[in-house]
Amino acid sequence: MSSIKEPFSLDQVFNPASLETVEESPVAYVTKACYRADPAREAIAIKSASTQPHFSKKPHDIAKELRILRKLSHVNIINVLGHGFDETTSSLHFWMPFIPYKLRDLLDAPSFSPHPLPGAHRQEHNGRSFAVLARSLAYQIIHAVKYLHEQHIAHRDIKPGNALINEGGVVKIIDFGIALADPAVHGNMDDLWPEPPNEMCFDVATGSYRAPELLFGASSYDPYATDLWSLGTACAEFFTPLRLQSHYDDEEDFEYDSDEERQKRSFVIPTSLELSDPDAEWRRNPLFDVSRGSIGLAWSIFKARGTPTDTIWPVSLNEAMQCIA
Structure with missing residues (x-):
């Protein structure tokens, strides 16, 4: 297996104008991008994170993640298309097919x-x-x-x-x-x-x-x-209920008798909201x-x-x- 820290620059492989951050966390971020050499190819997703402990958080480890993914081959597990290491920032990048649906x-x-x-x-x-x-x-x-x-x-x-x-x-x-x-x-x-x-x-x-x-x-x-x-x-x-809530609120006053009563309902619609409300959205109860x-x-x-x-x-x-x- 080749080294996962082969030096490279994202600009060498991908069109800088196509880079778009789609996910971000305190320890990593995911960017949507198109290849520089062939912009017509399907978009890919690049995951990037630092390999330095002081910029990471236990147990997050992008190098270990890449090593694991390169060992796996299964239709229901994402596949790695390529990877590279940016020496100037000590950041590791690897890219995968871009799939917009979760x-x-x-x-x-x-x-x-x-x-x-x-x-x-x-x-x-x-x-x-x-x-x-x-x-x-x-x-x-x-x-x-x-x-x-x-x-x-x-x-x-x-x-x-x-x-x-x-x-x-x-x-x-x-x-x-x-x-x-x-x-x-x-x-x-x-x-x-x-x-x-x-x-x-x-x-x-x-x-x-x-x-x-x-x-x-x-x-x-x-x-x-x-x-x-x-x-x-x-x-x-x-099979859990869906609840209607405001896009801007974490919780709604459901005004039902109990948690048990709410769980019996397939759809929970608070009296303060209507489906036509522009800020209303459905969320699945865990x-x-x-x-x-x-x-x-x-x-x-x-x-x-x-x-x-x-x-x-x-x-x-x-x-x-x-x-x-």
Whole structure:
């Protein structure tokens, strides 16, 4: 395998006028671009991040992400088209096919539901089409995760935002920036943030997709099991309610009797909003509520699944023993 730090400049490969930032986080950014030599070719997505620890955040590691992706070959996992290293900024760039559609966008669409919109808002609805599409998407994501685990790699950030869907309906799992490869199989000599067995990073996964053991600072856990938890909560959102909310507000006063009552409704429409409101948009409810932070998320999980016991939560998870009933 060739070095991942081969010097190059983005301007050598891509048309500078075509560069457009489409995603940005504190540790990385993704740019849409066109090739300089052949502008008519399909657009690509360039992921860029620093390889220096003081410009990164544990366990994010773009060099490890690139090494992992170059080892993988699966129809439902994004493929790397090329890469280069900018010595002046110590930044690593790699590029992939540009896919503008995310599972997150589909989940927020009221047409993607097993139920039609109620009353005056009812639209033509085909429950069979929903079932076929949901089954196809779930199968593809499960297939990708199964392949990763067979390669001794845990993704550690499975969520709808990291599942792209191309125009042919094919799912592509992306963002391996915090993935964990078994060092016994893949080695970890070049990792920016090595994670020994008893010093694993628990600040992984996102929001409502985080497994319970991650919420209490576990320094040793099964990363494949946390992937399966995230996978289950993501697929469950195919069937959770959609709620109408203002584009500018994080929360709305739903004015219903209880959380349980809201969850029974397929579509939650606050009395303060109408579908015709220009600022109104649909958002899919997650399976578990993360709006009140990690402790609130734990409460939401335990409320639905029951409080952990010695049987289902082994004593080895010492950091979380305060939650044992």
